[in-house]
Amino acid sequence: MTERIVGARLHYEDSATLERFLATGGDDGLRKAVLEMRPEEVAAQVMTANLLGRGGAGFEAGRKWSMLRKAPRRYLVINGDESEPATFKDHLLVERDPHQLVEGATIAAYAIEASFVVIYLRGEFALGLERVQQAINEAYARNALGRSIFGSSFSVDIVLQPGAGAYICGEETSLIESLEGKRGFPRIKPPYFPAVIGLYGEPTIVNNVETVSNLPWIINHGGEAFKELGEGRSTGTRLFALSGQVQRPGPYEVEMTKITFRDLIYGEEFGQGLRPGRSLAAFIPGGVSAPWFFPEHLDIPLGQDEVAKAGSMLGSGSVIVMDDSSCPVRSAWRIARFFARESCGQCTPCREGGAWIDKIMRRIEEGEGREADLDLLLDLCDNISPGIKWPPAQTTICVLGPSIPPSVNAAIQHFRDDFLIHIKEGRCPHA
Amino acid sequence: MPDELVAVTVDNHSFQVRKGVKIIDALDDIGVHVPRFCYHPRMTAVGMCRMCLVEVKGPRGPSLQPSCFMDVADGMEIFTESDAVKKAQHGVLEFLLANHPLDCPVCDKGGECPLQDQAFAHGSGETRFVEEKRHYAKPIPISRLIKLDRERCIQCDRCTRFADEIAGEPLIDFAGRGSTLRISTFSNVDFDSYFSGNVAQICPVGALTATPYRFKARPWDLLQSSSTCMKCDMGCQVSLQSSQNELTRMLGIDSDTINHGWLCDRGRFSTSEVNNVDDRVLRPRLRNQDSVVEVSWTKALRVAAASIKQAIDERGASSVAFLSGASMTLEDTYAFAKLASDVVRTNAADGAADVRVDGTLLLANPASINEALTAKTLVLFNVDPKNELPVMHLRLRAAIHSGLRVVEVNTTPTDLTPIVDRWVVIQPEDLAKTVDEAVAAVGDDRDGVVIMAGCRDRAVAASLNTALVAEMLYRFPQAKVLSGVARGTNALAVGFTPNAPQGIRSTDGVAPAVNADAILAGALRGEIAVLVLLDTDLVRLGLTEEDLVAFDHGTTVIALNTFESLTTRHAHVVLPLSAYGEQQGSTLNIEWRHLRLGRQVEPVAQARPAWMVATELASGLGDELGFLTLADIMRDLSQSGGLLAGLSYHYFADSLDGPLFPRTRTEPAQVRRVLDPMATPGIASIDRQGANFSAGNVIEPAEALGFGVNTGVAPKALQSPSVAKREGAVALDPLSEGEYWLHLVPRLYDPTPELMANPFLKAAVREPVLSLTAAQAESLGLVDGDRCRLVGASAVDVLVQLVKDDALALTVQGVTPATLRLIGDQSWVKVRVEKSNG
C-alpha cells in the first residue's frame, strides 16, 4: 500500500472544502506548531525529515531555511508557478487541497518567523487561484491567519499573487522580480540564494507548493516518521506526474525510492503500460530540462540520488513517456522550441542560441535540414552549456538556456538515424 | 588613502590588484583587456551580454564567470586565455551577430563599432546562421534627437540602465521577451530627457543614433580635439569632432572630477547651432537710422573706437559700459576686462550679468565638485542643477544613491527634491525661519558641510540672495562653497564684474563698480553713451524691443555677437564673434578648475575671437593690452596675481583635467580619464574613439613662467551679520491683499538666440507656464490649460499648468523675455493674478 501524505485527501470528491479539511486533521499541524512548539523546533523537525524541495532543484528545505540571513524583515514566498512541461502536481494540489497548502505555508512562515507571505500561483490556474483565495479567506475567518493565530503570539498575512504567464518565473529569483512588479528576469548570481538577498532586498525563502504541503503531516507525525519513508536522502513520498504515451497518465503519490520507472510506467496501479503493440523509445525522468532515459534505465528507482547517478534528474517529478510511434526529432524540437519561447531574453546565449536552435530543429523536422546542422546544433548547445555535461555548465545567467541541450543532445545521440532520414529523405519515419 | 590590495593570478602570472573591485576592472588595471558590451564603469553591472566571461577557479575547478559582475578575492585564479574562455567568447559573439543586420557600410557606428571591432578580434570569418533574421520597422524616432534601430540592438541594457539609474527617467525600457526583447518607449510618449544623447554615445552598436549626426560623417574622417563644453559652467569634458571644416558632434569624456562621461543634450548638440550660418553674425556691419551696411573689420573697429573715444572725451569714461551674460572663454573675458579697466578705465563693466550672488561668497573657501559630492552634508541653496548645470544633476543623483546627505533649500521643488535627505522651502514671509530650518536640517554635525549656492529663482533679488547665502555661511563658518551659478565664472575670476571679490586681480586700472542691472537702468535713462555688449542679447536681460529702438537717441550699441538677435538687429555696430569650436582658449568651471578649449574649425565668414577685437579696440583708442597671442594673455593673467596666479597651459599636455584655482587648493591625485567615450567596450575602438590630443588643434604649452607662483590673495573678508541681528535687512514687506510671492525659475531650454539657432533643439522650447497646485488653482478660479495674467512690474500672459506634487507656491517655469518683465526692483517680486481676457 502506498503511503499518502500530500495527496491523502485527494480521493474525496470534496477534498477542496473546508469541511473535509477540518474533518481530516486539517489545522492540527498549524495548531501544534504555533501553540506547542517554538519556531526553531518546527524547523528542526523539517531538518530531521530531510524534506527535499519538490520544485525541481531538490534542495533540502530545512537547510534552505537555516541559511536565512538575520534581518528584522524576512519574507516567505510560496512558488506555485508550476510551468515545467508535463508537470501537474502543484496544479492538482492547489485545486484539490488548497487548505493544506495554506496551512503548510503558515507553518513555514512560523518556522522562519516570516514578516509577510505571498503565495505566487501560476496565472493560468484560474480555478486554483479561486480555491486558494477561498481557503485564505476561510483561514482568516477562523483565525488561522492574521493577528495572533489561534490565540498564539504569532501574526502573519498571506497574500495571493497570480502570475501572468511566463515559465521563467518558476526560477526563484525571477519569481521575486515578478513579485516586485518587474519583468521576470532571473537575478545574476552571486548572491546565490534569496535567503541572503530576496524580495525587496530582504532575506526571503522560496518554497514550492508541494514542499510546504508536506509540512502539516511532518508536524503531526514528526520528522522521524517522514524520514522513515523512502531511503537515503530521498525521504517521504512524492507526487509523480506521469504523462505522454502511456495508457493511464496521471498523478501518483509514491514513497520515494520504493518503486522503479518500470513500475510507474507499466504497473497496474500506475501507468498500465503503453498502447498495444507499442514499445518504449525513451522517457524523460524529471521534466523537459532533464536528459532523456531509455529502456535500459527502466529499473532505476524513483529516488533523487539514484536518478542523478544515472546521469539525469528527478527534477519536478514529471515522467514523460515516448513510444516508438513518436518522432524523437519532433519531440526534441518541441522541447527546444518551448525554451526558446520562454527565454526571458536577458542574456545572449539563451536569447539568441535558443531561438537559433529552434529554427534549425524546425527546419530539420520539416525536411529542410542539412547534415552539417547536426554538428552545428551540438556546437551551439556547447556554447550555451559548455561540454553538454550533466549537471550542466553554463555561459548563461540562469539554467533555462542550459535546459535546451539535454534533449537536443539525447535525440541526436540516440536517434541519429531518424535525423538523417529527415535530412536526406525529407520525410519523417514515424509519420 | 591607498587602495588595499589582494593577490590574484591571471593566466598563471601573479598580480596585486585593488581589493573589492570587479574582475574586469582589475584586469583593466593590469592591462589585460576582456571584451565586453554591457559593462559600463559608471553604471551597475548586469552581466547580460556574457561577452566578458573568464574562467575563475572554484572548489569544483574552473568555471566561466562574468568578469564584470564578480569581485576579485584574495588568492583568486583567473584565466582569460583558456580554450574554454575563447570558445565562450567566440560563441557569444556568434550569437550576437546571428540576427545582427549586415548594414555596416551604411551604419553610423561602422568604423567605431565595438561589435564590429570585437567580431574582427574574436569572431569567425564566416557565418553559420542561414535562417531568416529578425525584422523590425526601422529606424524609429524615440525622440526628436534619437532614432532607434531595433534590428541592430544587442539588448545590452546600457541605454535603459542610463535612463533609469543615471538620469532617473525610465522612459525607455525593454518590452517583450526572449528573442523579441526590444527597446521601447511607452505608446506615444517620447524619450524626452535632457540627457537623451548619452544613450547614443554609450550604445555599443548602431541601434541608437543621434539624429543630428546621422549620415553626417564617417568616423575615420573625423578630426577631434579635447575640449570643454561651454553651455554652462559645469565644465564637462568633451571630445569635439569635425569633418571637412564643420563640427560634427561632441562626445563626453569620462573625467572623474567633472562629468563622468555624461553630457546634457543642450551641450552635446550645441554644435548644430554653430553650423547654422543662417543665424550667425557673419560680417561686421554698421547701422544708421534705417540703413545697414556691411563694412570691413577695419572700418567697423574704427567706428567703434571712435564712438568710445568720443564718449570718454565728452561724457567721461563711466559713460562707456561693458556688459555680458555669456560664457566667453577665459582669454576673451580677460581681454575685455583689461580693456575696460586699464584702457577705457570705466567702472561700468559687468561680464557676469547672470551672477546674482556676491562672488566673494563663492570664492572665499571654494569646494571642488568631488568635495561637494563627498561632503558629510551638502546644502543646495537656491539652485536647480537639472535646469542650470544639468550634468551636476546626474552627479548628484549618483552621489545621493551612494549615500550623500543633501539638504535642499529652494523656493520651489526641483527634480532632486524626491531623493534628497531634507527639503527646506525658502519662505518669503519668514526668511529668518528658513535659515533656522536649513541649519536645523543640517543637524549638529557642522563639520564637512559644503554649500552649493546659486541664484535660481529670478524673483529673488541679488541683494537678498546674497544676504541669505551670507547668513548660511555665517552659521557654518567652516563650510566650503561650490558655485551653483550657471554662467559667469570666468568674469568673476578675472574681476570683470562688481560681483567679483576685491583684489582678485591686481591692476592699477578702474575696478568694476556698476553692475548689469545698474548699467541697463543707466542706459535706459540715457546715461550710457556707448554700450559694448559681449555675446549678449539684451532681450534676455529683460529689455524690450522698444527699449532697443530707444537707444537710437543717445546710446551707441556696439554688439559683439555670435548669433543674430533682436539686439544685433538694433545695434549700431555689429561685430561677428567666432563661436564655440572656432577658437582656442581655456575656461574655468564652477569649481574654478582650469580647462582647455579645442579649436576644430575655422571661424565662419569674418568672425573673430573676442580677445582679438579687444586688442584692436585698445589700439584704436591709442593704447595697447600687451598681448598678441593667447600665450601672452595667459602670461599676463598669470602674473596679475590673485586667484589665477600660476595659470598656464602646461598641465594640458597630459591627459588629466586642469588644476583647481587658487593653486593652493589640493586634491587627491587625479584618476586618468577614461578617454574612450564609449567607456571601453571594444579593443580597436579604444584607440579610435579616445579624444586624440595629437589630432585637431590642441593648445601648445606656453613658455615657462618667469616668476614664482603666488598663492591666491584672500578675497575680501566675509561679512557675517546674523539674520537675527539684522532682521530688517532680510525681512520683506508683507503681501497686500491679492498679491502673491512670485517664483520665476529657469528651464534648460529657455529661449536664447543660440538655442533658437539650433535646428534640432529649438523645438524643445516651451512657452512659460504658471505651475499651481489644484488648491491654488481653485482659489484663483483657474483650471489646467487656462491662460491668466500675471501683473508684476508689467503684465504677462501665461499658461496655467496644474502640478500634482507639492510645488509650494506660485511658480513660473521659464525665464523668457516676457516673464523677465515681471521683475521690478523689489527684493522679492510680488504679483497679482488676473484672469486673462484671451
Add this chain to the structure above:
Amino acid sequence: MSRFTGEMLSRAEELVSLYPDPRSATIPLCHLAQEQDGYVTNEAMAHIAELVGSSAAEVQGTASFYDMLKLEPVGRYVIGVCTNIACMLRGAYELLEDAEGVLDVPVGATTADGLFTLEEVECIAHCDRAPAAQVNYRYFGPLDRESFETLVTQLRNGDLDDEVPPHGTLLRVRREAPAVIPMEEIDRYRAQEAEREKASD
C-alpha cells in the same frame, strides 16, 4: 474610460495596499485592467504607473513580458490549445488544426464576431487530460475535434457562462480579510519575540 474608476479604482487601491512595496501590485493591476477592458489598454498602463510609482514604459515593459497580459484587444474567449510535449504526444497538433477549422481562423487570430481568439500555448499542467486546451484559463481535456466543437458551441450559447467568465476575469473570489498588518507592527512583534526568546534562554 480604461483608467480605473469607481469600484475598479477602489479595488485597484486595495491591491496596492496589500504589499510592502506598491510596485508589487503591478501584475495584479494588469489583471484588473484586463477584467475591466478585456485587455491592458495604454490608458490603464499609464494609470497603473501612477498607482504604483513607476513609469508607463516600465509598466509596459512588465506587461509585455507576460503571455497572459494582452496589449491588444482579444476575443471574449481566448482559447489556448496546448501543443507542448505531453499534449503533442497525444495529438495536440491535430487538435490545433481542428480548432483552426472549427473556428475558421488561423492561430493568433480572432473570429469575426469577436467571440474567440485562438492561441497555441505552452504546457498548461493538464497533461493527464491531454490533449488539453484552456478557455480563459479554465481547463478542458482530453479534446478531439468533436468535443472541441461541442465546447465551442456551448461557449457560444452561453452554456458555460458560470464556469468561464469573459476574458480578463481571472479570480471571481475576492480577498476577504482584515487590512494587511502594517510591516512596522510585524517588526515590533518579531522584535518582542526575540526579546522573549533571549529572556527565556
